[in-house]
Amino acid sequence: MNDSKSLHSRIAKTVRDIPRSGIRDFFEIVSSREGVISLGIGEPDFVTPWHIREAASLALDRGVTSYTSNLGLLSLRRGISKYIEKKTGIYYNPEDEVLVTVGVSEGLDLAIRALIEPGDEVLYHEPSYVSYNPLIELAYGVAVAVETKKENDFRLTRAELEEQVTPKTKVLLLNYPNNPTGAALTKEDVEEIAAFAIERDLIVFTDEIYDELTYDREHFSIISVPGMKERTIYLHGFSKAWAMTGFRMGFTCAPPELTEAMMKIHQYSMLCAPVLSQEASIEALKHADEDIAYMKGEYKKRRNFIHSSLEEMGIPCIKPEGAFYAFADISKFGMTAKEFSLKLLDEQNVACVPGTAFGACGEGFIRCSYATGLEEIKEAMIRIARFIESL
């Protein structure tokens, strides 16, 4: 079987039907150029704090190189439980309600595969992180996008959910603070959505990976609403707040039945998360407050800078309340998001991701990440201003 066409036909239909990620296409174009300032990077520009890196190398020196329990090291799960209780007031038993995963990506995949049967509908809001739709489709679920709108600052509303919910809806997937819009929810927003989930008897998956990066008020988690812990899989990880993307460390907190169901898949597909990353994460939790406060302070200044610079040059942009993205409205320039991004890259060597990479309703927007050094952001803003002058 050397014929590539017939090989293609042997690939599972579900996989064939998944389109290539818009980000990957764009990445290839950007990679082929020199001198690009990239505002297209969805990970912190900080290096993991030194004490965490040292803990990882110390563990390696000690010869810690084995498998761990499927759920993850108990001491790490205890640390996670404490950390979550401190910020949400909700206790998860480290023995059977916490599962250490390989990034939030795996956690979400487990949650979806553990709960979704063919035809079950999953409500998720768009613009959204790129993996939600494909992961649902891969599990033979039906991904139902709920469009969030700029006039609501990209906050999900109950009315929008009511329009899309059906008797087949099983799960509501949330991601606030949001990638790519930078939107965050208020306590009232969260309570309204929680009431909807309870009334409709939905399971909620909440990806709160960016919760520590909420700039103007305290983040409020949906698990803190009474009656929600019982129906929620809470997803979190170390990538963003501790700048540990490459360690690939995430975790889920969920009632024992759901944790056990996810664990079944995890033990056969992944066995356990890498032990060195788990050791590093134990250390990360020990000094969580100091590490996070520093990085959050830096992001906040850049957030202020990028937002006022964009507004100043006449590109409307909601003030990002969380994560490290500004979702700028470029619709008035009469180009699609992709055309705008390519022309900006071509003429000024600045890379921003077209909003359409995050769903069709991202048309007219570009995502500018401010997880990049201040000097580069400054230069990028000068170049973007020059670019729109020339239009």
Place this chain on the structure above:
Amino acid sequence: MNELLNLLKQNALETPENLAKLLGLSVDEVKQKIADYEKDGVIRAYQAVVNEEKLDASLVTTVIEVKVTPEIEGGFDRIADRISRFPEVESVYLMSGGFDLLLFIKGRTMHDAFRFVSETLATMPGVISTATHFMMKAYKQNGIVMHTGDDDERLKVSP
């Protein structure tokens, strides 16, 4: 610590316009605060952090531990002040532990440092003893890592 001061410590040449954007203040507020800091002596000076190694004729930095006899009136202040006035003395600190004053001095050659120690410092009334160290290499100075050219190893675009 104050955010504005932190930003200026990282880059004293940052424009008031950019500082205002970063901190969510007006340009006038930023200018006023800086003027106040300067007036109150909170900001004492603006200096460049120089990587001496890159210069053809780099200066030699000498670190000197000094034991002194505190005076009945004025304690260490008077002698520390006297030492501070020498132009080759870059920094003077009062320390706890095995000695009293820690000096950083700059000179063209080791001989300059030697002359300062033997002729000026050691003979000064109140100075009991000195221990001199030559600085070999600066890895980090005033919070700035001296080597340059760290590459960003992240992917250029990621989700």
